[in-house]
Every structure is written in C-alpha cells, then in structure tokens.
Amino acid sequence: MGLFAYLRLVRAGYVLAREGAFSLTEGQGIKGPAATAIWFARLIERRAVRKTGRVERLSAALQKLGPTYVKLGQVLATRADVVGPLVAQDLANLQDKMPPFDAKLVPAILAEALGDKVNALTDISDPVAAASIAQVHSATLINEDGTKQKIAIKLLRPDVEMRFKKDLASLKAAAGLVELVDPRAKRLRPKDIVATLERSAILEMDLRMEAAAISELFENTKDDEGFEIPTVHWPQTARNVLTTSWMDGIPIREHDQLDAAGVDRKKVAKALMQHFLLHAIRDGYFHADMHPGNLFVDPKTGHVRAVDFGIMGRIGKQEQKFLAEILYGFIRRDYRHISQLHFDIGYVPKHQSVDDFAQSLRSIGEPLVGRPASEISMAKVLTQLLDNTALFEMETRTELVMLQKNMVLVEGVARTLDPELNIWTIAEPIVSKWVKRNVGPIGIAEEAKDTAIALYGAAKKVPLLVQRYEAMLEQAEKDRANPPFFMTSWFAVLVVALMIGVGAAAIKTLV
Known part of the structure; x- marks a missing residue:
C-alpha cells in the first residue's frame, strides 16, 4: 500500500473520532491497547456530538468521509454478525444523499x-x-x-x-x-x-x-x-x-399527501409487504434497498412504484425454499419442521440435535402467540433466527442477511403506513401458495424435470469422457513402447555408475 493510502486512513480515523463514532464501543468489553487507543481517540470528540444519539454519530462520520464510506456503512448493515444487530439496524437507515x-x-x-x-x-x-x-x-x-x-x-x-x-x-x-x-x-x-x-x-x-x-x-x-x-x-x-x-408518484413517506389524495394507506402497506415476499420467495430476486426515498405511490391507482436498482438481492432455490417454509412453519407453529429443514438443507451440522434446535425456535415463536398485531415483527423473527443459529454452529449466510436487512426496511415502511399491520396474515397467502405448489405434485414434477435435465447433461458428457480415457490409454501404450530418454535401462545404468564413481571419489578424499 502507498503512503497516501495510510495518510487517507489517518484522516478517516480523525473524522470518525471527531464525530464520536468510537462511542459505539461503549460497553463492548474492549480491553488492553485497543481500549487505550479508543480512550485517546475520544479525547478529540466534539462536545456537540455527545448530545446526539449513537446512530447520528456514526452516520454523520460516514457521510462526512464521502461516498465510499457511505457504501461501507450500507455493506456493514448487512453484516450483523460483525457489527452487532443494533448497529446493523441503525446503518440500515443510512440514506445516500450528497x-x-x-x-x-x-x-x-x-x-x-x-x-x-x-x-x-x-x-x-x-x-x-x-x-x-x-x-x-x-x-x-x-x-x-x-x-x-x-x-x-x-x-x-x-x-x-x-x-x-x-x-x-x-x-x-x-x-x-x-x-x-x-x-x-x-x-x-x-x-x-x-x-x-x-x-x-x-x-x-x-x-x-x-x-x-x-x-x-x-x-x-x-x-x-x-x-x-x-x-x-x-x-x-x-x-x-x-x-x-x-415514475410519477407521491413519496411513500408523505402520509399527509397520501391521505389528501384519498389513498388507502393500509392497502398500500399490505401490497408493499406482499410484493416483497413474492419477489423473494417466487423469483429469488428482489429490490434490496427499499428505503422510503426509493418508494412512491401512484395517487390514481394506489400502486407502489419503486426506483433505484443499484442494490439487488438474489437467493437460490434452496434459500427460497428455506424462507417460505420457515415463515410457513412459524405461521403453523410447527417448530420441529423448521428445525428439520435446517438440517435437511445443510445449514446446521448433523451432529447437532434436531430437537434442541426446535426448542430454540419455539423460544422465538411462542412469545408471539396472542400478542397484538402491532407487536409482531417478521423481520425481528428472522433476526432472532439468524442469531440463534450461531449457537448451533450454523455459518453466516450472507444472502439471508441481505434478505433480513431489506425485510427490516420494508416492514418499517409498511408499519409507518399501517401501525396495526398484521404481518403473518399478510404473509400467509403468499407463503402457503408457494409451499403447496412446490411441495405438491407440480413441485415434485418440476423437481423431477430438473433432475432429468441434470442427468441428461451428465449423460451427454459420457462420450467425451470415454474419448479422453481412450486417449489416455493410447498415450500410455505409446509411452510404454517408446519410453522417454531418462526411463531407458541403459540410461539408468549410466546414472548408477556415475553415483558409484562420485561416492568412491568422496571416500578416497576422506581417507
């Protein structure tokens, strides 16, 4: 790395310290030289920033450092395993304005x-x-x-x-x-x-x-x-x-304008959540930056309109199945099914206990039973699920963290539109339809079709593999009939004689 890279790094550290970003380390149990360095860094913290919250301090520092650091904050928002769930949730609200x-x-x-x-x-x-x-x-x-x-x-x-x-x-x-x-x-x-x-x-x-x-x-x-x-x-x-x-429309955060236009905010909230789940579960491809600045509502139709597709999320069929059946399992309170799914997909090592993992899932789901709709958060459930899996040696799935991060955004926007939003009622038709289709006869037939296509592709490669094997055998026969110079018997004799001569000369010298 060049000298200027380190000088820019020093400047970044100064701005972070000045804006109070190191206050995030409070209560984190940091000791030794690192704790001493943080103590010195906080000496230059501006008094004014002490009056603001933790979120504002970090956001202000990243904004001040410029576009790369704003993007870094957005990346860290998807890595709750690194920065912790609270900071990740704070960073999820970091909007990119310059x-x-x-x-x-x-x-x-x-x-x-x-x-x-x-x-x-x-x-x-x-x-x-x-x-x-x-x-x-x-x-x-x-x-x-x-x-x-x-x-x-x-x-x-x-x-x-x-x-x-x-x-x-x-x-x-x-x-x-x-x-x-x-x-x-x-x-x-x-x-x-x-x-x-x-x-x-x-x-x-x-x-x-x-x-x-x-x-x-x-x-x-x-x-x-x-x-x-x-x-x-x-x-x-x-x-x-x-x-x-x-794309014309009323910004989704402008509730007064939506009300003045006669837009049904409850309907918009429901549509926003269902479309996000539909894109993730059905297509495995979704808008991964659905903060309020990227969402509008058509005042004539009430349709949700999205813009800015620089950050997209993609999950494979295995993750689609995981998400759908996880949500379906929580809706039905079938915790053992959710647990077994983790093991079947390979997310949790086989030496762990299916029943113990089901018990941990029950600790997440049961407190939700009988709670008011406004107190039930699908994003929080998924966050707790990802946190719990660490206890059972499940590796961090970055694609699921991206999904969870965007679910926090979408659910947050939907809640502002309709504080009494019932997440499970909204999710149930989307999830049930997917599960019934993919676990039923149509899904089995499609899976069989995919398997058949894979087998056909493998079968097409067999003649080529046979040709390569025959070519290898033919080359081996040629090598046996015409060995390379260093493999001939007289060459081997020459090498042995040379070694004996060298050894004899060495002994003579020593004597």
Whole structure:
C-alpha cells in the first residue's frame, strides 16, 4: 500500500473520532491497547456530538468521509454478525444523499457516452436527486416516430471511480492493519468486508448492470397488479448513463399527501409487504434497498412504484425454499419442521440435535402467540433466527442477511403506513401458495424435470469422457513402447555408475 493510502486512513480515523463514532464501543468489553487507543481517540470528540444519539454519530462520520464510506456503512448493515444487530439496524437507515455535481458538465458527459443518440434527449432538468455515486435528472425523449415522453437520466459522478479506488486502497490498508495488530480480528474477516464493498462498487459504477437488473425485475413483475417499476431505454444507456421511463408518484413517506389524495394507506402497506415476499420467495430476486426515498405511490391507482436498482438481492432455490417454509412453519407453529429443514438443507451440522434446535425456535415463536398485531415483527423473527443459529454452529449466510436487512426496511415502511399491520396474515397467502405448489405434485414434477435435465447433461458428457480415457490409454501404450530418454535401462545404468564413481571419489578424499 502507498503512503497516501495510510495518510487517507489517518484522516478517516480523525473524522470518525471527531464525530464520536468510537462511542459505539461503549460497553463492548474492549480491553488492553485497543481500549487505550479508543480512550485517546475520544479525547478529540466534539462536545456537540455527545448530545446526539449513537446512530447520528456514526452516520454523520460516514457521510462526512464521502461516498465510499457511505457504501461501507450500507455493506456493514448487512453484516450483523460483525457489527452487532443494533448497529446493523441503525446503518440500515443510512440514506445516500450528497450535493449534486456541476450541471454544466452534464451535456459533455451525455455526448461522450451516447454519441449521436444524445440528440433524442431534450429539456434536461437540474438534478432532482443526488447520491454518492450518481445523480438523477428528468428530461424529454423524442422517439423515432416523433412522439415525446418524460424520462429519467441517471449519471455517474465524473470523479467517482478515482475516489473509490483511493478510498478502497485505504480501507484495504486498514483491514490488513487490524488483522496484524489483533489476529483475533480475523474472525470478523475485515478483508472480506472490503472485498464485498469493492465488488458492490464495481457493479454500481457500471449503470448497464443496473439497467439489466431493471430489465430482469420488470420481466418477473410485469403481470403483478399493484407494483410498478420503470422500463429501460437501451439506446440512451451506457456505462455511465442510465435512461428509464419516468415514475410519477407521491413519496411513500408523505402520509399527509397520501391521505389528501384519498389513498388507502393500509392497502398500500399490505401490497408493499406482499410484493416483497413474492419477489423473494417466487423469483429469488428482489429490490434490496427499499428505503422510503426509493418508494412512491401512484395517487390514481394506489400502486407502489419503486426506483433505484443499484442494490439487488438474489437467493437460490434452496434459500427460497428455506424462507417460505420457515415463515410457513412459524405461521403453523410447527417448530420441529423448521428445525428439520435446517438440517435437511445443510445449514446446521448433523451432529447437532434436531430437537434442541426446535426448542430454540419455539423460544422465538411462542412469545408471539396472542400478542397484538402491532407487536409482531417478521423481520425481528428472522433476526432472532439468524442469531440463534450461531449457537448451533450454523455459518453466516450472507444472502439471508441481505434478505433480513431489506425485510427490516420494508416492514418499517409498511408499519409507518399501517401501525396495526398484521404481518403473518399478510404473509400467509403468499407463503402457503408457494409451499403447496412446490411441495405438491407440480413441485415434485418440476423437481423431477430438473433432475432429468441434470442427468441428461451428465449423460451427454459420457462420450467425451470415454474419448479422453481412450486417449489416455493410447498415450500410455505409446509411452510404454517408446519410453522417454531418462526411463531407458541403459540410461539408468549410466546414472548408477556415475553415483558409484562420485561416492568412491568422496571416500578416497576422506581417507
């Protein structure tokens, strides 16, 4: 790592200390040199930040350090196993807002990225939203038939890639130092966290990847009533430019405006939760950044409209089954079934006890029985479940943590719309339908079909394997008939004679 990486790291440490971020270590049982270092760091803590809460201190520090550190906070929000559930939940609310870059740069950026396709864009507005990586403008698109439509243009910040490279170098240096100073910190895998941030940043800084995400999610949800996302205009999309249809609507956090428009907030809350579960359980692909700033409501139809698809979540069929049957098991209070599922999928080692794990699940589910709907949280259940599995040697499943993090966001938004939201009643039809379909005859038939396809693929490889085996046998026969020079018998005799001669000379010298 270069000297400048460490200097930037020192600056980051100063800002974190100044903004009071090290207050998060209170009550964590830190001792020795680390505790002494934290004590000195807190000497420069601003008095003003002592009046604010823990969340504001960390959020303020990350915002002040810039886009890379904001993204780091968002990554850590998915790693409750590293930062703890309280800090992870706090960071889940970290929203990415930054001042826009100079609007005078926009025409040149568009012209360079789109070539002559830029001529179809007119009436480009000032920025309507700005984040750490990109900002959004509204504009008018002139179609080939002469018709016009309002569109949204997302532009990468001109200097964002260079900024990320420099900051990532500093974070890599920090991760290395942490592991060097305290080998026990390897358990938290700081280098892996930085690597996750790096992968996330690389994907987010190619807006064609976000365009592909929108396209895939649109195909999955185009027939779903009540949930809408924009469509991509590919000719006006490039690595640093994303053009989509414009999404009008009332921000989902503006309750007074929703009420004034006659929108049924309870219905919107129900739709939001059900669509999220549908995308996760049915498709295994979901919007993973559903904070209030990315959600709107169409005042005419009451449909939920989502934007900003830079962060997406994907889970495989095994995780889809896990999520559906876990929720179904809690709804039915069938804790042994949930426990057995963990073992069948391989999440919990076989040497653990199915019955003991079922008992731990019961400790989560039974306190919910008879409680008011407003006190029952599906996200909290999933969080407790992931916490409990640590006692039974279940490894952290990052894909499930991402799911849990977004469930916290979605459930939080839905609760603000309808404080009496009954999570289990809303989830039951989605979960039951999936379980009955996939465990029933249709699911069995589809599983058999997948197995048959896999076997057919393996069978197709058999002739090639046979050919390779025959070629190996043929080569072995050739080698046996014409051995290499060093394998001939007279060569071996020459080597032995040489060794005897060398040994005799050595003995003579010693005598």
